[in-house]
Amino acid sequence: MSIKKIRYFAGFMKSQENWLNAMAHKGYRLVKTGKLTYEFEECAPDAYCYTVEYVGDKSFESENDYKAFLEGMGYRVFYKNINLDWSLAKITIRPWAEKGGFFSTNRTTFNRELLIVEKENDGKPFELHTEKEDLADYYRRLSYPWYFMTFIMLLLLILLFPAPVPTAVLGVLSGLCFLPVIIAWVKIAKLKKDNKLEE
Amino acid sequence: MKDNVKGGALTEVTFFILLSLYEPKHGYAIMQFIEEKTGGRLVLGAGSLYGAISTLTEKGWIKPYGDSSGRTKEYVITAAGKEIAKKELERLKELTDIAAGIIGGAV
Incomplete structure (x- = not known):
């Protein structure tokens, strides 16, 4: 049985991560993300753990490359928006982004600023950046x-x-x-x- | 990663990645190699590993292997990378020789 929750964490990635881990603790595994919604299905409590990573400064190409790399590591990866969709033209500029990421549109990195990464819980902390x-x-x-x-x-x-x-x-x-x-x-x-x- | 090329000293992570790629490997296999060889002492996060692979590719010490792409993309060490790894081995050997001479005995 799947359940749907409405939440919005904006740029508070740690809160989002903690909430997803709390849901996993209660026995819910993330299956789908929407702009304001999260869909879960039942699983064994603490079977999975989550981390949230900011990728809003990457170009579309390198964001996808990174996502594929994480999937190759055996993780499940979801895209998540950081902002609500306020841009009418569906295009925005990101002066802080790497080469190729300056313009962000609906078809590329817009509303894909975060990655939610899921791994099977092996008891070890889930850290993407260890160095x-x-x-x-x-x-x-x-x-x-x-x-x-x-x-x-x-x-x-x-x-x-x-x-x-x-x-x-x-x-x-x-x-x-x-x-x-x-x-x-x-x-x-x-x-x-x-x-x-x-x- | 700050690898001091002039002084020869590599970071532990860099040296392990170079060593792991004498045989072509993808990201997950590199991570397993490092964990296995160090008995779990050195555990590398996927984000840090991704960054290290990008840096080493830019430096030309490793390169993508074959026409693999996406999640099964494999890497292999280059001739330049092998040269760097060899120098690091010599540096470490010199260091252990000096240390053994002072401290005495084999480890």
Whole structure:
């Protein structure tokens, strides 16, 4: 028997991962993802575990290559959207993306920003990034969109400067947009420190 | 991955991937090789392995093997890669010889 759940986690990947693992713990295995929906079928409790990976900076080609690679490792992989579909033209730009990923459309990487990866639970933690340098690189990639968002907010702030209310709101928004960047900096600094201690 | 070519020192992961590819292998087999040879001490996440394979391919130390693609894509070490692996073996040998001379005895 399959069940359908409605959830939306936006960019909170860890929350999404925890929720999927909690569902697996209750005996539900993910079978399908929609924009706001998740379909599960019954399975043995804790038979599977999940991790969520950000791939929104990849080109369509390299995203598919990575997905195929993960499937070759014996994992099941689902696409998931990070944003709700607000783009009317179904095309958006991603200045932070790698070569070939600058324009994102409905036919390519749009609404395919995340991968939900499932493995059979073998009791070991499910980590895709185990090497410190690779992990630091991943944190860096995660923070790039937020540089762009901060830049846009500051740009709007400068354009609308004399009006007090938008200035205050945009000031707060730019601060909020910069927060993930600071978090990434702290995480990377910690990894670097650990690396040095190991030498 | 920071592989110091001038100094010769490779990261453990790089050296193991090069060694595993003396026979062509796909991603899953590389991971198994590393786990098996180290008795489970070194476990490599799939994302990190993917990154390492991309980096080594760019460097020309390994290359795709045959016309395999997608999930069964295989890789094999190149002549340049073998040269690097050989140098690393010599470096490690020199290191263990010096260490054995000081600490004494075989390991």
